[in-house]
Amino acid sequence: MTRPIDPNDFLFRLEQLQVWRRGGERAPHKPLVLLFALARIERGERRLVPFHEAAEPLDRLLEEFGPPRKQHHPEYPFWRLERDGIWQVAWPPPLQLRERRTVDPSRSQLMKEGVEAGFTPEIHALLESNARLRRQAVKLLLEQNFPSSLHDEILTAVGIDPGWETVERRVRDPAFREKILIAWEYRCGVCRFDLRLGTVPMALDAAHIRWKQVGGPDEESNGIALCAMHHRLFDRGAFTLASDSAAPDEEPVHVVVSQRAVGGNALQDWLLSFHGRPLEGPQQPDQRPAEQHLTWHRREVFRGPERRV
Ligand SMILES: [Zn+2]
Numbered sequence: 001m002t003r004p005i006d007p008n009d010f011l012f013r014l015e016q017l018q019v020w021r022r023g024g025e026r027a028p029h030k031p032l033v034l035l036f037a038l039a040r041i042e043r044g045e046r047r048l049v050p051f052h053e054a055a056e057p058l059d060r061l062l063e064e065f066g067p068p069r070k071q072h073h074p075e076y077p078f079w080r081l082e083r084d085g086i087w088q089v090a091w092p093p094p095l096q097l098r099e100r101r102t103v104d105p106s107r108s109q110l111m112k113e114g115v116e117a118g119f120t121p122e123i124h125a126l127l128e129s130n131a132r133l134r135r136q137a138v139k140l141l142l143e144q145n146f147p148s149s150l151h152d153e154i155l156t157a158v159g160i161d162p163g164w165e166t167v168e169r170r171v172r173d174p175a176f177r178e179k180i181l182i183a184w185e186y187r188c189g190v191c192r193f194d195l196r197l198g199t200v201p202m203a204l205d206a207a208h209i210r211w212k213q214v215g216g217p218d219e220e221s222n223g224i225a226l227c228a229m230h231h232r233l234f235d236r237g238a239f240t241l242a243s244d245s246a247a248p249d250e251e252p253v254h255v256v257v258s259q260r261a262v263g264g265n266a267l268q269d270w271l272l273s274f275h276g277r278p279l280e281g282p283q284q285p286d287q288r289p290a291e292q293h294l295t296w297h298r299r300e301v302f303r304g305p306e307r308r309v
Helices: 007-015 029-042 051-065 075-084 096-100 107-112 121-129 131-145 148-158 174-183 228-235 265-270 291-300
Strands: 087-090 116-119 204-208 223-227 239-242 254-257
Touching: 007 121, 007 131, 029 051, 029 075, 029 116, 029 121, 029 131, 029 148, 051 075, 051 107, 051 116, 051 148, 075 087, 075 107, 075 116, 116 121, 121 131, 131 148, 148 228, 174 204, 174 223, 204 228, 223 228, 228 239, 228 265, 239 291
Parallel strands: none
Antiparallel strands: 087 116, 204 223, 239 254
């Protein structure tokens, strides 16, 4: 008989989640499916969810918080999570898919055959009875996969009240923040926002270009000072940074706004008025954002296509 799973085993398995990652590609599929399932437990919904019911909300989550891709495939994590030892896929009779378990079933097969999935009964029972563990799991999934600027929006999207978080946030590297803010002279690289209350800068962040969650280093070449609004817009991919130069590491980069960012005055004030404009800073040329990190942002975060005018 196997030993019953305890909360630490479960958190360890979440940490060890087999996330498919190649060359810094983001793969938030499994974490988003698990957050979706945790939110269901929070609402007291049943353990197993049929794929035909989960597909649409998962598509939306991937579209909003996954990497920019032409098509999303919630069927993969829905199916493949079973290999991580915390998830169960259930087939109604006649169990035609069971024989082909080594092959990924298609989206339409999962729909047609009424396949359902959810946490294993043991883990579900553990999570149902332990609110603290649910919070720890949510925090862990968020912190391992998404920058903190997106956490509240992801929670809202899956249906968890962001104010519900009570587990302490992990302390961020204060040295990174300080060195980035000095390099950018304590103002937003996009809009020059530099409000202080006394001597304390307000709503100014040291943003990572390549997210820490995919190995982005705490170095000047990977940081920009951004006001809270531009930080959030940057992490959501409403704009990115690019250079027209053949030697991009040696030239200031400029702001490139997505065609998908739309709106009235807010769009004009926060984005379009900076479109095509070079960043203001940093003070030293060797503190400029490195092209390799900017390339990552354009590929994995920016919601193209870019505006040409
Ligand atoms: Zn700004």
